[in-house]
Amino acid sequence: MVRARSGGGEAVAPSRHIHKNSHAMDANRTSAAITITSTLVLAIGGIALLFAPDVLLAPLAPGAVAALTVLGQLVAGGWLAMAWLNWNQRHLVIGGIYARPLVLGNFTLYLISASSLAHRVKAGDAPPAMLALAVLFGTLTLVYAALLLRGPFGRDR
Numbered sequence: 001m002v003r004a005r006s007g008g009g010e011a012v013a014p015s016r017h018i019h020k021n022s023h024a025m026d027a028n029r030t031s032a033a034i035t036i037t038s039t040l041v042l043a044i045g046g047i048a049l050l051f052a053p054d055v056l057l058a059p060l061a062p063g064a065v066a067a068l069t070v071l072g073q074l075v076a077g078g079w080l081a082m083a084w085l086n087w088n089q090r091h092l093v094i095g096g097i098y099a100r101p102l103v104l105g106n107f108t109l110y111l112i113s114a115s116s117l118a119h120r121v122k123a124g125d126a127p128p129a130m131l132a133l134a135v136l137f138g139t140l141t142l143v144y145a146a147l148l149l150r151g152p153f154g155r156d157r
Contacts, residue, residue, distance in 0.1 A: 026153075026154030027093050027095075027152040027153065027154035028091075028093055028154075029154065030152065030153040030154040031092060031093045031094045031095065031098075031099075031152055031153070031154075032090050032091065034094065034143060034147070034153075035086050035087075035089060035090045035092075035094060035102075036086075036087075036090055037140075038082075038083075038086050038106055038140060039083045039086040039087045039090065040083075041136065041140070042079040042080070042082050042083035042086065042109075043079075043080065043083040043087075045076075045079055046075075046076045046077075046078075046079035046080035046083055047076070047080070048076075049072045049073065049075055049076035049079070050073055050076035050077070050080065053069035053070075053072030053073050053076070054066065054069045056072065057069060057072050059127055059129060060127060060129060060130055062127075078109075079109075082105065082106070082109055085102065085105070086102070086106070089102050093152050094147055094152060095146075095147035095148070095150065095151045095152035095153065096147070096150065096151030096152060097151075098151075098152060100148075103144055103147045103148050104148060106140070106144045107141065107144035107145055107147075107148055110137045110138075110140040110141040110144060111141045111145075113133075113137040114134055114137035114138040114140075114141045117130055117133050117134035117137060118134045118138065121134050
């Protein structure tokens with residue numbers, strides 16, 4: 001603590017000290033940021049696919065049969081369920097042994113999604129939106145793979 005005199009009274013200013021659990025606080029913040037990011041990606045995509053599958057799927061899969069919009073809505077259901085699970089677990093530290101089922105579920109979802117999209121992008125006939133989704137899902141795959149294999153971010157200082 002730093003004590004300073006001003007006027008007739010004594011003011012006490014808090015000192016800057018490192019909190020004993022600062023590593024745990026960093027891991028909590030990082031875990032929450034990752035989980036909330038995943039929640040937003042899945043919720044926005046899920047809501048959009050649920051209510052406008054024909055609008056979204058037409059540019060991604062030109063020439064697709066209109067009846068395939070039901071498949072888009074089924075994907076939306078899975079994404080929204082995973083988004084809800086992420087949202088409910090946003091306060092947990094994730095990675096390593098912490099919240100392993102949640103990390104494994106997200107990793108699997110993003111790995112399959114990124115692989116499927118990358119296959120189409122690699123064929124060369126994919127629209128730019130599909131490339132953007134493949135990069136986004138690929139990035140989230142790498143984040144969850146790292147969490148699965150090494151443990152929570154922010155714990156290694």
